Amino acid sequence: MKDRIVLDVSKLSLHGMGTASPTWWATGAFMLIEGSGFGLAIAVYFYLMSLAPQWPIDAPPPDLLAGTCLTGLLLISVIPNMMVSRWAKHKKLRRVQLGLVVMSLLGIAPLALRVFEFPALHISWDDNAYGSIVWTLLGLHTTHILTDLIDTLVLTCLMFSRHGDNARRYGDVQDNALYWNFVVIAWLPLYLCIYWVPRQ
Amino acid sequence: MKKDQASAVPADTGLADAEVERQLTTIWGSRPGFWGAVASVDHKVIARRYIVTAFIFLILGGLLALAMRLQLAQPEARFISPDRYNQIFTMHGSNMMFLFAVPVMEAIGVYFVPLMVGTRNIAFPRLNAFSYWVFLFGGVLLWLSFALDTAPDVGWFAYVPLSGPEYSAGKRADIWAQMITFTELSALAVAVEIVVTVFKQRAPGMSLDRIPVLVWAMLVMSFLVIMAMPAIMFASSTLILDRLVGTQFYNPAEGGDALLWQHLFWFFGHPEVYIIFLPAVGMVSTILPAFVGRPLFGYLPLVMAMIATGVLSFGLWVHHMFTVGLPRLGESFFTASSMAISIPAGIQIFCWLATMWAGRPVFRTPLLFVIGFIATFVIGGLTGVMVASVPFDTQVHDTYFVVAHFHYVLIGGAVFPLIAAIYYWFPKMTGRMMSERLGRWAFWLIFIGFHLTFFPMHLLGLLGMPRRVYTYQPELPWAGLNLFISLSAVLLALGFLVFFVDVVRSWRNGLPAGPNPWKATTLEWATSSPPPSYNFRRIPVVDAREALSPNDGELAVASGLRTDRRELLVTSVVEALPEARESSPRDSVWPLWAAIATAVMLIWSMFSPWAVVWGSIPIAVTLIGWFWPKGSPEDES
Numbered sequence: 001m002k003d004r005i006v007l008d009v010s011k012l013s014l015h016g017m018g019t020a021s022p023t024w025w026a027t028g029a030f031m032l033i034e035g036s037g038f039g040l041a042i043a044v045y046f047y048l049m050s051l052a053p054q055w056p057i058d059a060p061p062p063d064l065l066a067g068t069c070l071t072g073l074l075l076i077s078v079i080p081n082m083m084v085s086r087w088a089k090h091k092k093l094r095r096v097q098l099g100l101v102v103m104s105l106l107g108i109a110p111l112a113l114r115v116f117e118f119p120a121l122h123i124s125w126d127d128n129a130y131g132s133i134v135w136t137l138l139g140l141h142t143t144h145i146l147t148d149l150i151d152t153l154v155l156t157c158l159m160f161s162r163h164g165d166n167a168r169r170y171g172d173v174q175d176n177a178l179y180w181n182f183v184v185i186a187w188l189p190l191y192l193c194i195y196w197v198p199r200q
Numbered sequence: 201m202k203k204d205q206a207s208a209v210p211a212d213t214g215l216a217d218a219e220v221e222r223q224l225t226t227i228w229g230s231r232p233g234f235w236g237a238v239a240s241v242d243h244k245v246i247a248r249r250y251i252v253t254a255f256i257f258l259i260l261g262g263l264l265a266l267a268m269r270l271q272l273a274q275p276e277a278r279f280i281s282p283d284r285y286n287q288i289f290t291m292h293g294s295n296m297m298f299l300f301a302v303p304v305m306e307a308i309g310v311y312f313v314p315l316m317v318g319t320r321n322i323a324f325p326r327l328n329a330f331s332y333w334v335f336l337f338g339g340v341l342l343w344l345s346f347a348l349d350t351a352p353d354v355g356w357f358a359y360v361p362l363s364g365p366e367y368s369a370g371k372r373a374d375i376w377a378q379m380i381t382f383t384e385l386s387a388l389a390v391a392v393e394i395v396v397t398v399f400k401q402r403a404p405g406m407s408l409d410r411i412p413v414l415v416w417a418m419l420v421m422s423f424l425v426i427m428a429m430p431a432i433m434f435a436s437s438t439l440i441l442d443r444l445v446g447t448q449f450y451n452p453a454e455g456g457d458a459l460l461w462q463h464l465f466w467f468f469g470h471p472e473v474y475i476i477f478l479p480a481v482g483m484v485s486t487i488l489p490a491f492v493g494r495p496l497f498g499y500l501p502l503v504m505a506m507i508a509t510g511v512l513s514f515g516l517w518v519h520h521m522f523t524v525g526l527p528r529l530g531e532s533f534f535t536a537s538s539m540a541i542s543i544p545a546g547i548q549i550f551c552w553l554a555t556m557w558a559g560r561p562v563f564r565t566p567l568l569f570v571i572g573f574i575a576t577f578v579i580g581g582l583t584g585v586m587v588a589s590v591p592f593d594t595q596v597h598d599t600y601f602v603v604a605h606f607h608y609v610l611i612g613g614a615v616f617p618l619i620a621a622i623y624y625w626f627p628k629m630t631g632r633m634m635s636e637r638l639g640r641w642a643f644w645l646i647f648i649g650f651h652l653t654f655f656p657m658h659l660l661g662l663l664g665m666p667r668r669v670y671t672y673q674p675e676l677p678w679a680g681l682n683l684f685i686s687l688s689a690v691l692l693a694l695g696f697l698v699f700f701v702d703v704v705r706s707w708r709n710g711l712p713a714g715p716n717p718w719k720a721t722t723l724e725w726a727t728s729s730p731p732p733s734y735n736f737r738r739i740p741v742v743d744a745r746e747a748l749s750p751n752d753g754e755l756a757v758a759s760g761l762r763t764d765r766r767e768l769l770v771t772s773v774v775e776a777l778p779e780a781r782e783s784s785p786r787d788s789v790w791p792l793w794a795a796i797a798t799a800v801m802l803i804w805s806m807f808s809p810w811a812v813v814w815g816s817i818p819i820a821v822t823l824i825g826w827f828w829p830k831g832s833p834e835d836e837s
Binding site: 003014019021026033037051132150 | 211324395396399400401404426427429430431433434438441445446447448449451455456457460463464467715726737738739741752753754755757758759760761769772773778779781783824827829
């Protein structure tokens with residue numbers, strides 16, 4: 001079959017950013033997968049709660065301090081995160097580099113607080129179903145913070161290297177910022193489940 | 201179009217067709233030899249492996265089915281021990297659902313979605329390679345355990361407490377649960393690739409209302425995978441946690457609940473039926489027009505029906521649990537939603553009948569299998585409406601009636617269309633035609649063998665024969681039917697044997713096919729058979745739902761992609777307007793290493809929770825190798 005040329009695409013930009021980037025859509029799809037996972041975990045939490053004669057089972061409600069501090073920290077982190085994303089959109093290398101350093105620190109800090117959250121639950125994962133589900137919820141979210149932190153650290157190193165200043169990497173920075181917003185938003189219903197539902 | 205970053209030449213503009221092909225072959229082709237083959241990220245190469253591997257699992261699963269039929273042919277037979285029988289029916293179900301049905305449907309998508317939307321490779325080709333290796337290792341793990349007599353023996357649904365720490369000592373249930381994780385990782389990765397390929401890599405002009413029906417089907421299936429598979433991953437992970445570190449999710453004594461497992465399992469398990477069935481809808485809708493000589497009747501209602509099926513499939517899971525004692529209101533809701541799904545199914549069938557009615561059918565082998573599918577699936581659908589009724593389900597639950605029903609749905613609804621698809625697309629994949637004579641033999645043997653095997657199971661179920669029993673007493677009125685079913689199963693197996701012989705024979709000696717032997721109108725037929733590594737010399741431009749006019753001799757195309765590196769065209773989601781050019785990764789062995797590291801971690805974690813910590817280090821190393829920028833223009837631009 002012979003070709004009949006009707007369109008020239010040679011002038012198109014390389015590596016579209018935002019919704020023009022396939023990676024943006026893949027990030028969205030993975031957030032949908034993980035969001036489904038979080039949704040199911042929350043459903044399991046309420047399912048087990050509906051069966052229990054008392055909730056929490058054989059334990060006091062978790063202490064609020066560490067979890068609340070972590071929630072505040074995560075919410076604050078959204079501001080620099082959005083700024084990094086905007087700087088990446090405008091391809092401002094220095095600001096992106098600085099912003100990623102800040103975001104790396106803001107990825108480490110919640111992990112430090114999370115260390116105090118597990119003991120604050122006042123129950124072990126193997127004590128009963130309540131302990132199992134709250135440890136799972138915290139564990140799931142901790143895994144997300146951890147993986148996003150590793151992603152951010154690698155990206156930070158890349159942006160300081162000769163590989164940094166190109167459209168593809170700026171797109172990666174935007175996608176990384178998008179994913180961090182997901183990590184923060186996903187935490188809010190988990191926080192309510194773990195810390196406030198047992199106080200009802 | 202954005203013009204801020206014009207590329208340097210060389211592009212395919214101004215070059216002769218032969219020169220474009222030469223340059224593209226150089227840049228898109230895989231290196232020869234073993235490592236070249238292992239490193240390939242060509243979607244067609246990976247899809248072929250997927251399909252062949254899945255069919256090998258089909259043969260193995262079929263042999264297990266024959267073994268079960270041999271055992272059940274006579275009362276009180278001693279061919280298989282009870283313990284081994286438990287392993288065999290568990291292996292058969294798990295293998296067919298997780299290692300054959302879902303992977304083979306996704307593999308068809310991996311092969312044909314990029315070709316049908318007019319792009320040069322699937323989105324994220326290295327992830328695609330990784331997903332195949334992970335799937336392979338999961339399958340090998342399961343079959344290795346069977347060979348070593350440590351296979352799972354708790355059914356393909358692995359209900360707790362049977363699969364829990366108390367009643368299933370050893371590693372059998374852990375192997376089942378980890379095999380699930382392998383295959384779901386693979387399925388989820390492919391689903392993401394298909395979604396992004398369909399959304400962002402369609403040919404210019406292929407707006408949403410011009411997408412081929414099979415591509416729509418694969419898109420809806422992918423969303424079902426994305427939404428449903430986390431449920432089984434959550435379930436299998438918590439099962440392993442219960443078994444390995446003593447969590448109490450499914451232990452009623454400590455606030456857990458055995459029914460929680462069933463809710464999670466069937467929240468995945470029922471959509472899975474449609475994950476398997478919807479691609480079959482797409483296949484049938486693609487094959488029919490080619491053999492009746494007219495466009496598909498009711499494109500829009502068919503697409504809407506597929507979307508409706510996908511949505512409704514999440515509201516049906518409890519109909520697998522009518523006998524567990526749920527509240528009456530819940531049962532009524534799930535009865536209604538189970539019956540409601542027959543509406544989109546009816547729309548699909550009427551669209552196919554109308555397409556045939558208005559056309560001039562040419563009864564070649566693919567069309568025979570399509571007609572066999574319609575007849576068989578309608579029977580399966582009708583018995584589905586029957587078991588959606590609580591009183592009837594209460595009577596036949598866990599009897600052979602249900603075995604008959606779901607085999608009618610799964611083999612009728614998926615395997616028949618799949619074989620039709622193999623006959624239809626074999627010329628595209630291999631450049632050779634399959635035998636029409638052997639095809640007809642295969643069809644009639646499979647069709648007659650299938651109905652003689654599975655229809656009497658309805659009667660067995662009504663006579664009260666339970667599922668999963670390894671034998672029965674001679675005084676029960678089941679012996680005659682069981683013998684008949686076992687003999688019919690041999691006929692069915694013979695049909696599959698003819699089909700496989702035809703595949704092997706045609707692969708080597710089939711008649712040359714030419715680029716478009718069926719005069720079809722979808723884009724995969726616009727390129728040579730088999731397609732070259734780069735799929736299309738230039739990216740097609742689409743201006744109608746029927747993308748191809750076989751008698752036209754010319755293909756409208758877009759020029760301007762580079763030929764000195766792997767480059768794809770990215771288009772907008774709704775209208776498919778060109779947005780950007782995107783580089784596509786080169787071949788790499790890192791996906792294989794990453795899959796090996798993942799397999800080591802998952803298998804190790806059956807024995808120690810610390811495997812998750814230490815096993816993640818090699819995975820991280822392989823991922824760094826995978827994503828390490830090479831400094832080449834392909835990586836950096």
